[in-house]
Amino acid sequence: MAYDSIFSRSFSQYHELRKLRCVALLLCFIITFSLCNILKQSAVNLELSMALGLKMLIGFEKINGPQQTYNVNSIYNLSNSRSDVLEINGDIRIHGKSATVFIASSLEGFPRSWTMEPYARKGDVFVMNYVRKWKINYQVTTKSPNCVRNFSIPAILFSTGGYTGNQFHDFTDLLIPLYLTSRPFNGAVIFLVTDKRYPWTSKYKVILEELSQYDIINIDKEKEVLCFTRMIFGLKAHKEFGINPSEFPYYSIMGFRQFLRSTYSLERKSINNCRWCKIRPRMLIISRKNSRFLKNEVEVAKLAQGLGFDVMVEEIVSNLSIVAKFVNTFDVIMGVHGAGLTNMVFLPNKAVVIEIIPFGLELLARPYFQSPAKEMNLRYLEYKVSLNESSLLGKYPVDSEVYRNPGAIQKKGFLGFRSIYLDNQNISLDCGRFRETLLKALKLVCN
The missing domain is CATH 3.40.50.280 (Cobalamin-binding domain)
Structure with missing residues (x-):
């Protein structure tokens, strides 16, 4: 009897231990599963944050081959110390009157929004106050405005505000950066101009027509939502009145001079x-x-x-x-x-x-x-x-x-x-x- 009693207690303890182990194992599984979900969610949040410019990388590395991307919409950060530039591929909807670029996404629960000025002198706090600020909204597709006009041609959105009208700045802040940004498209690109100044577009009409085969769109006046599958927001710029040939897209100021010589038929x-x-x-x-x-x-x-x-x-x-x-x-x-x-x-x-x-x-x-x-x-x-x-x-x-x-x-x-x-x-x-x-x-x- 004593033996049976001892056996019974031992068996009971063993049974209890097994139950505890099972519970512990189940708890570990639940905790591990939860942590995986949390980490996965955090990774997605971090990925989106990086992509959407909330923690944008300044001084993006030189691009060799495929560009770095952070999310399903392929948002590339091409910013440097002179200008903020984004290349966006995906569902892009632009509402000019409200100065908003909507990046529509199927992902739920991650709305993001930030502002940028598409003018290539971002270190100049004084002049940037005179450049129209644009809001970039990354949000779920169902909350984005409906497309009114769809384009299959890529677009470049830039400002002709700032110091426009001074010929040095016309070249340094606009024409050379526009050459760097648009020349790779070989004319198959649409210019969306904000802060449009008609004397500027008239003065440089010959150059603009050589860089783009399409009419300039005064985006500030557009009440409709224009939709693109690819766009560049801002202009790539390297330095004062020049080009760094070792930086993407690997052009040179001599190439720019040859472009001008050809554009104006200089003998x-x-x-x-x-x-x-x-x-x-x-x-x-x-x-x-x-x-x-x-x-x-x-x-x-x-x-x-x-x-x-x-x-x-x-x-x-x-x-x-x-x-x-x-x-x-x-x-x-x-x-x-x-x-x-x-x-x-x-x-x-x-x-x-x-x-x-x-x-x-x-x-x-x-x-x-x-x-x-x-x-x-x-x-x-x-x-x-x-x-x-x-x-x-x-x-x-x-x-x-x-x-x-x-x-x-x-x-x-x-x-x-x-x-x-x-x-x-x-x-x-x-x-x-x-x-x-x-x-x-x-x-x-x-x-």
């Missing part, structure tokens, strides 16, 4: 060596009227002519077709730092660019034209204006920081710096000193 590809011909080298002095103008440009022109140049002093007109052909006839272009020097893109190879750098602008002015000129297969010369040649002399006390330390003025704020050195400074060149620069230019075009 001269390279300058002639004047040593072997009887024609005097031609020099264009870009005239300015409002700020940073040469007070003695007639005297400078006579000096250059006396040294052997055929000289013309002209203000650049707005008709780019005329300007392109006109500038292409010159061997040397000269001007005070400003947007007019942007026209060097139309010069023949090996031509010379002379930039007159106003007092206090040495560090600021140099990167805008010096490096681009060399990358464009042009020769660059700079002439730094001394205080004695500047109209700033006498406007401030002798020991003023304006004379002693322009860099310190710049650190106090660009608007104040601009007011002093850019907007309220004119120049009278010392012809005796400037003569050396002209002789260097003459030697370059004649050797």
Whole structure:
């Protein structure tokens, strides 16, 4: 009996242990299943968050071969320090009047929304306030607006706001980035323009028609929902007035210059060596009227002519077709730092660019034209204006920081710096000193 009692208790304990083990095993299974679901859900959330720009990667790696993608709609983040760019493939619905891009998805429960400005100067907080903000909505298909017009052609959405109207920014912020972004489509792409400025689209009509076979759509005026299966939001940009050939799509500024030469039917590809011909080298002095103008440009022109140049002093007109052909006839272009020097893109190879750098602008002015000129297969010369040649002399006390330390003025704020050195400074060149620069230019075009 004692044995039976002991056996009975042992059996009972064993049975209880088995029950406990089964319960424990069941609990482990439930917990494991729950954790898998949670982890899976978290992974989906993370994937969508990455794809939808809530944690967008800035400075996307150079693309070699297939691009990286984060979700079923194939949203590629092509942003860098200069511009925010998304390439989207899938169900895209654009409502221009509300400035909204809807990315329709069959996934339930993951609505996302963020804003972007499609202008290639995102580091400039001041100007981005004048660019229309667009909302990107990633949401379930049933909650997205119905398509009214469907397109099989891809689209590029970009802004012509910002600094548009200044020729340097027209090229740096718009035309070169638009070339980088649209050229791979070989014309089979539709431009959706926000902040549309009619003078801009009219001025660059020839270039725009070469990049796209279709009429531009003023997307801000569209009340209907336009639908695409592929679009690029924003413009790819590399640097000031240039292209990095090692970055996708692996174009170069020389390729851009060839594109312009073909677009405007420019005759001269390279300058002639004047040593072997009887024609005097031609020099264009870009005239300015409002700020940073040469007070003695007639005297400078006579000096250059006396040294052997055929000289013309002209203000650049707005008709780019005329300007392109006109500038292409010159061997040397000269001007005070400003947007007019942007026209060097139309010069023949090996031509010379002379930039007159106003007092206090040495560090600021140099990167805008010096490096681009060399990358464009042009020769660059700079002439730094001394205080004695500047109209700033006498406007401030002798020991003023304006004379002693322009860099310190710049650190106090660009608007104040601009007011002093850019907007309220004119120049009278010392012809005796400037003569050396002209002789260097003459030697370059004649050797």
